[in-house]
Amino acid sequence: MTDPVSDWRRLADSHVLLDGFHALKHAVRFGAEVPVAVTADRAAALALADDLAPDVRGTLDALLTEVPETTYASLVPRPHPTAVAALAVRPSREAQLAKLAHTPRTAPVVVLDNPRNLGNAGAVIRLAAGFGATGVVTTGTLDPWHPTVVRGGAGLHFATAVERLAVAELPAGPVFALDPEGDDLRGVELPDDALLAFGSERTGLSTELRARADRLLSLPMRPQVSSYNLATSVAMTLYHWSHGARSAPTP
Numbered sequence: 001m002t003d004p005v006s007d008w009r010r011l012a013d014s015h016v017l018l019d020g021f022h023a024l025k026h027a028v029r030f031g032a033e034v035p036v037a038v039t040a041d042r043a044a045a046l047a048l049a050d051d052l053a054p055d056v057r058g059t060l061d062a063l064l065t066e067v068p069e070t071t072y073a074s075l076v077p078r079p080h081p082t083a084v085a086a087l088a089v090r091p092s093r094e095a096q097l098a099k100l101a102h103t104p105r106t107a108p109v110v111v112l113d114n115p116r117n118l119g120n121a122g123a124v125i126r127l128a129a130g131f132g133a134t135g136v137v138t139t140g141t142l143d144p145w146h147p148t149v150v151r152g153g154a155g156l157h158f159a160t161a162v163e164r165l166a167v168a169e170l171p172a173g174p175v176f177a178l179d180p181e182g183d184d185l186r187g188v189e190l191p192d193d194a195l196l197a198f199g200s201e202r203t204g205l206s207t208e209l210r211a212r213a214d215r216l217l218s219l220p221m222r223p224q225v226s227s228y229n230l231a232t233s234v235a236m237t238l239y240h241w242s243h244g245a246r247s248a249p250t251p
């Protein structure tokens, strides 16, 4: 029998940290490969599974090993209230690119152009998972698999495709770029094969992304308000897409 603590120490640098019960639950639901999972309170974790995730209770029962509280705390940067943590295999770049390039696309790809805030990126991945978006692509230096982004995404990286790409490498499809100076989004049906692009929190859309955009669109906003938060902008836009005619033609 292998020792979960040695497994953890061997795998920690190359694997994705699932911090807390909900991250593990989501990752398991969406097919993540989880070689090690620990908890400081197995009975409490399985009671949560009974309440909130009976669909994956059996898998969690098989995965979770109880370790002393001090051991659990030594494995994670900050103990989580649910005292559950696991390591998952990061999907290969090739697998993510194949999902992003797959056609016909049945739901948009969200593009975050040089995002700076790890919490925003996590919130956007959670939104993309909830709306069934094809994926989330980031441009720039932020790693969308950074542990803080994974924490913000509640383990839902495994429910969509998440990858970093240059603007020149974006998947095919019409680019609708969100910008306060664009045309009112409310008059536009967003097609399922759209790339929905959002600018950086500090500087908005880059010149490169603007050059690749087919259309600039704005969210309704009262005069004198400069802009919305990045993640809330993605939420409004995905909600608008979800209301549109699914067969809207590509402009």
Ligand SMILES: C[S@@+](CC[C@H](N)C(=O)[O-])C[C@H]1O[C@@H](n2cnc3c(N)ncnc32)[C@H](O)[C@@H]1O
Pocket: 177, 178, 179, 180, 181, 197, 198, 199, 200, 201, 202, 203, 204, 205, 217, 218, 219, 220, 221, 226, 227, 228, 229, 230, 233
């Ligand atoms: C915090 S805003 C960026 C503000 C930045 N100072 C600028 O100059 O655009 C982040 C991104 O959210 C989107 N966004 C925010 N408010 C928007 C609005 N009213 N209409 C369309 N997009 C908006 C845009 O994609 C924007 O680049």
